[in-house]
Amino acid sequence: MRATIEQMTTLLQMQQIDLELLKRKKELEALPQRATILTARQKKRAIEQKSSQVAELRATAEAKASKLEDEDAGLVEKQRHVQQTIDEQRGDYRSVEAHTKELNGFAKRRNVLEEELGRVGEELSKIEGVQGQVASALDGIEKQEAAAIASFQQEGGALQTGIARLSAERSALESALPDELRQAYEQTASRTGGVAVGRLMDGRCGVCRNVIDGGRLIDLQAQAPLGTCPHCKRLLVVA
Numbered sequence: 001m002r003a004t005i006e007q008m009t010t011l012l013q014m015q016q017i018d019l020e021l022l023k024r025k026k027e028l029e030a031l032p033q034r035a036t037i038l039t040a041r042q043k044k045r046a047i048e049q050k051s052s053q054v055a056e057l058r059a060t061a062e063a064k065a066s067k068l069e070d071e072d073a074g075l076v077e078k079q080r081h082v083q084q085t086i087d088e089q090r091g092d093y094r095s096v097e098a099h100t101k102e103l104n105g106f107a108k109r110r111n112v113l114e115e116e117l118g119r120v121g122e123e124l125s126k127i128e129g130v131q132g133q134v135a136s137a138l139d140g141i142e143k144q145e146a147a148a149i150a151s152f153q154q155e156g157g158a159l160q161t162g163i164a165r166l167s168a169e170r171s172a173l174e175s176a177l178p179d180e181l182r183q184a185y186e187q188t189a190s191r192t193g194g195v196a197v198g199r200l201m202d203g204r205c206g207v208c209r210n211v212i213d214g215g216r217l218i219d220l221q222a223q224a225p226l227g228t229c230p231h232c233k234r235l236l237v238v239a
Contacts, residue, residue, distance in 0.1 A: 011197050188233070
């Protein structure tokens with residue numbers, strides 16, 4: 001393949017940058033803060049779901065308590081009205097007796113309501129306790145997430161800055177290559193995991209280390225200054 005000394009130097013520089021980019025991107029992906037942030041967010045979603053469920057339970061209990069209180073308030077009003085009727089009809093024994101029974105019925109119902117309100121109150125107290133625990137757990141997870149994000153931004157930011165700088169350098173080198181040579185490099189790099197270019201050293205490929213001898217070596221030398229390894233098919237600097 002036709003190439004100048006400058007272009008081969010550019011290829012080797014691009015390869016060095018590509019390998020460094022690959023290394024830094026792996027380091028970025030491997031930062032432990034990423035896993036910490038992901039785990040924290042998963043836990044936060046679970047806690048928020050639990051918080052919604054507890055809030056629904058509280059709303060149901062409060063609605064039940066409100067309904068019981070409304071009924072009790074209604075009974076108080078009925079008691080007042082019946083007592084007023086009794087006071088007005090003291091001479092009517094039968095009427096007083098009937099209204100007294102009615103009052104007793106109201107009192108019994110209010111006693112039942114009081115017991116039910118007590119149970120609902122205990123339920124609400126437990127729910128409030130759980131809500132406090134959920135809120136505390138959520139606050140702890142949010143602090144853990146925030147700390148991990150800050151650490152990731154500091155450590156990962158340095159890596160991202162380096163990646164951006166190397167990418168810019170690579171683009172400048174790439175633009176100096178002819179399309180045919182650039183495409184050959186890109187295709188080979190994609191196939192070989194980033195190591196696309198080697199050097200012919202002592203009759204061997206400097207990358208795969210296989211011996212190139214006989215007619216193959218003669219053919220390769222004829223391709224100078226840039227050929228292709230007959231074994232690994234990488235670009236090979238012959239000159």
